[in-house]
Amino acid sequence: MDIAFVSNVVFPFVKGGAEKRIHEIGTRLAANGHDVTVYGRHYWDGPQVMEYDGLTLYGVAPAKELYDDERRSITEAIDFSARLLPHLRRTADDHDVIVASLFPYFPVLAAKLTALGTDTPLVTTWHEVWLDYWDEYLGRLAPFGKAVEGLTAKTPHYPIAISSVTADRLTEISPSRDEIEIVPNGIDVDQIEATQPAEDGFDVLYAGRLIEHKNVDYLLEAFDRIAETDPNITLGIIGDGPERDALERQAQNLTHADRVTMLGFLEEYDDVLAHMRAADVFASPSTREGFGITFAEAMAADCTVIAAEHPESAASEVIDDAGFLASPTVDDVTDVLERALSGERPNTEPTARAQRYDWDAVAEQAEQCYQRAIDGNW
Known part of the structure; x- marks a missing residue:
């Protein structure tokens, strides 16, 4: 398989759960002989495209602060998505599958746009589904957050949730429960x-x-x-x-x-x-x-x-x-x-x-899901 991961932040240059998951799964899939590219912001020293731990890192945008006070920056997410589009549009057809980490949503929508007109399926990884938590997080702007989350859920894709709780919450805004695969987070x-x-x-x-x-x-x-x-x-x-x-x-x-x-x-x-x-x-x-x-x-x-x-x-x-x-x-x-x-x-x-949460077991589950998306057997 030729696998493209989309994440505005890249581990270990930025350390967090979602980006670590991509790194751990990606390095294991690369070790198994798959080609793995990570499209993200250019947080590393070195060229825009470089090899790291068996992965190809592709910096589509310069490094940028992710947070505005305690909240993730909406402008950062939109900026990354806009910069991602021309790069991934040129290469989308070269990949067998695109895997996008959900939050902050806009890169998922951009990834879907680049895959239109190709046979490359889009897989998404849902770490959380916020629903009414948007009211607490964004206050009067909560309807905007809910709308973007709902639009993302309804965008044609193959959804992976990290737990049954997340999968059940996702069904409240779009996919039926039997369309959602569960692949947990992992540990070493x-x-x-x-x-x-x-x-x-x-x-x-x-x-x-x-x-x-x-x-x-x-x-x-x-x-x-x-x-x-x-x-x-x-x-x-x-x-x-x-x-x-x-x-x-x-x-x-x-x-x-x-x-x-x-x-x-x-x-x-x-x-x-x-x-x-x-x-x-x-x-x-x-x-x-x-x-x-x-x-x-x-x-x-x-x-x-x-x-x-x-x-x-x-x-x-x-x-x-x-x-x-x-x-x-x-x-x-x-x-x-x-x-x-x-x-x-x-x-x-x-x-x-x-x-059961060892990264080797998790990577094997993820590999099977990606292959089913490619084969159309989700």
Whole structure:
């Protein structure tokens, strides 16, 4: 196969979940003998088109800031899409399949335009479907976001969702459920297992964005309650985000503030893994997860995982019975955290569950989907 990935950001020059997925799948497909090109912004030093880790990187636009305050820049997405068009229009017929990462939508629409008049199918990867979350994200501009999301969903393509939750939400705006393939996000199990545990680790760990729906404030309160009767437990919070200042103030005002450490954002991924390997419990009571890669990573690190049970979170699908679910309340998070710290283990070993999310397995699933799109057997 000759595969073209479209993503305005390219890993490892910009680090994020969607671009890492492309890199991990792409490098494995290239190793299997497929030709893989990634069309993105020119974030790397070197020529516009170059080879990297077996991939062909094609810079169709100069590097540009992705965010306007805390929101993804709409003008950046439109600018990238416009610059993508002439390049991909010349080469679309040379590729067997084009795979576009969904957010921020406009590059998907541009990719479809370039493929018109060719036999090259378009596959899309849906990490999330926002629906009414647009109201919170864009306020009075929410109808614009909903319209673009709906238009993208209705554009003829082959959709892949990273979880059943995302697939079910996608059916609310277009494709029927049986038209959507599910290929989860992945982890490098060998890398996680080979990571040495941090010497200054914590009993309980959170890692992720510090944003409202992650409910880290519930975890802090629950920990403080348990620390009242357990004089030795510690909690580490890894991450940054708009809630960081409020959470740091909350942590400082806890009765047992001396046993809570706010580590901020850790530049090195291995440092995050080291803390996971050292922790007994990984807890994230988030109510909105399109997948929840940290749950898979924590299971591979042999943590007892605690997640929130919520209809907008795929956590229950990711961990199944290899972890514990709590309702997103302080009382229930406290109860489940106390059980986990007492040594209660889930029915399935977390490390066994994590194997299904290894990148080798994920790349194989993706390869099969791309081939079915090419063959017209979706």
